[in-house]
Amino acid sequence: MSTEARERREQLSAELRDEPAESFGQLTPEQLTTLADALKRQRESRAAGLNEAAEEALKLVPALARGPVRRILFR
Incomplete structure (x- = not known):
């Protein structure tokens, strides 16, 4: 796994507040970023x-x- 992919997976993990499933490893770094951004927007x-x-x-x-x-x- 490339450094970029690892960073994007960590970003997604932060948004999920848990480790993503192994199947997320099949996604491209761009797809991981898109998913993390969508989760962040939804939470906000x-x-x-x-x-x-x-x-x-x-x-x-x-x-x-x-x-x-x-x-x-x-409070």
């Missing part, structure tokens, strides 16, 4: 959606209590 999109939903939910809390509730929930 999900996190943004969750943050947006949490902010919307806080609108249901009375205004005076929002600050303390936000600090308690999102």
